[in-house]
Amino acid sequence: MKTFSNVNARDAKQAVALSQQARKDGKTPAFTGGGSDLLGMVKERIITPDVLVHLRGMKGFDQIEQRGGGLEIGGQVTLDTISHHPLIRSRYAVLAEAAETVATPQIRNVGTLAGNVSQRPWCWYYRNGFPCFKAGGNTCFSIAGENQFHAIFGGGPSFIVHPSDTAPALVALNATFKIAGPGGDRTVAASDFFVLPKQNAAHENILKDDEFLASVHLPAPRPGTRSTYHKIMDREAWTHAVVSAAIVLEMDHDICRSARIVLGGVAPVPWHVPGAEKLLVGQKITPELIAKVAEVSIAGANPLAKNAYKVPLTRNTVKRTLTELTGLTG
Numbered sequence: 001m002k003t004f005s006n007v008n009a010r011d012a013k014q015a016v017a018l019s020q021q022a023r024k025d026g027k028t029p030a031f032t033g034g035g036s037d038l039l040g041m042v043k044e045r046i047i048t049p050d051v052l053v054h055l056r057g058m059k060g061f062d063q064i065e066q067r068g069g070g071l072e073i074g075g076q077v078t079l080d081t082i083s084h085h086p087l088i089r090s091r092y093a094v095l096a097e098a099a100e101t102v103a104t105p106q107i108r109n110v111g112t113l114a115g116n117v118s119q120r121p122w123c124w125y126y127r128n129g130f131p132c133f134k135a136g137g138n139t140c141f142s143i144a145g146e147n148q149f150h151a152i153f154g155g156g157p158s159f160i161v162h163p164s165d166t167a168p169a170l171v172a173l174n175a176t177f178k179i180a181g182p183g184g185d186r187t188v189a190a191s192d193f194f195v196l197p198k199q200n201a202a203h204e205n206i207l208k209d210d211e212f213l214a215s216v217h218l219p220a221p222r223p224g225t226r227s228t229y230h231k232i233m234d235r236e237a238w239t240h241a242v243v244s245a246a247i248v249l250e251m252d253h254d255i256c257r258s259a260r261i262v263l264g265g266v267a268p269v270p271w272h273v274p275g276a277e278k279l280l281v282g283q284k285i286t287p288e289l290i291a292k293v294a295e296v297s298i299a300g301a302n303p304l305a306k307n308a309y310k311v312p313l314t315r316n317t318v319k320r321t322l323t324e325l326t327g328l329t330g
Helices: 012-024 036-043 079-084 086-091 093-099 105-110 113-118 166-172 274-280 287-296 310-326
Strands: 005-008 029-032 051-054 064-067 070-074 176-181 184-189 212-218 225-232 243-252 255-264
Touching: 012 029, 012 051, 012 176, 029 036, 036 113, 064 086, 070 086, 079 086, 079 093, 079 105, 079 113, 086 093, 093 166, 093 225, 093 243, 113 166, 113 212, 166 225, 166 243, 166 255, 225 310, 243 310, 255 274, 255 310, 274 287, 287 310
Parallel strands: 005 051, 029 051
Antiparallel strands: 064 070, 070 212, 176 184, 176 212, 225 243, 243 255
């Protein structure tokens, strides 16, 4: 493993300054919180930073606070804390449930929300040193290779899937992200944070050099809001979603007033399916309607040679998640 130095930031301004100074000195910096993903990539020489800027010591960035009727979650809050936090569990269940499915208890104890959202793809070609789009090359080896777990939506020129469990939940909750950087703080909608390969084949989000995800704001849930997260894995632990669904419904008795359905494990970004949502709005939810919504959720799927199984799996995951969330059978 390449030798690197460690520096600790006391606040966001210093973290940015430390990163900028490293670049001025001709070195490559990297921000780290829990470090579980980053240090693995460093060990495998997938990335080779000279300076690690540690964010965990920044005061206040590991706190959860009520603000403006909603909730402000610091980027350095651990996934374990999120999964057990009483306000998150009661008001934003989809996020708590997503956080508790990540990896193992040991990882959740150190892994942070910002790290989970910003992690790099787990495509085996990228993780094993192939000169693919993600590594700065000009080829996606999965197209003609092993693509069992790759994208069925939004692919091209790269067909990675976004590995985060919390990301689909945050998009479904209409979260807002605060990004710290050289120009100060800026805010973006969670849905605008992630980018498709056709927008930027080398990156998965809009973070620029010397920027990091500082915090996440969740808006106040409207009356009648309920939510849940369901994840399908190929084994029971230490793995990412083959398919997942984050669903948030606003119900007025048995009538759906609004709906958000976001899929994970099937696209290079959290995959929002507004066409399926529209079928629910203003309607009484029935098993028949759920079946239609599930069918529309797979519209436009374009599987590769070895991952066509994800199409019916996605449909059935949406159907199962909606059925459980509404308490219906059929």
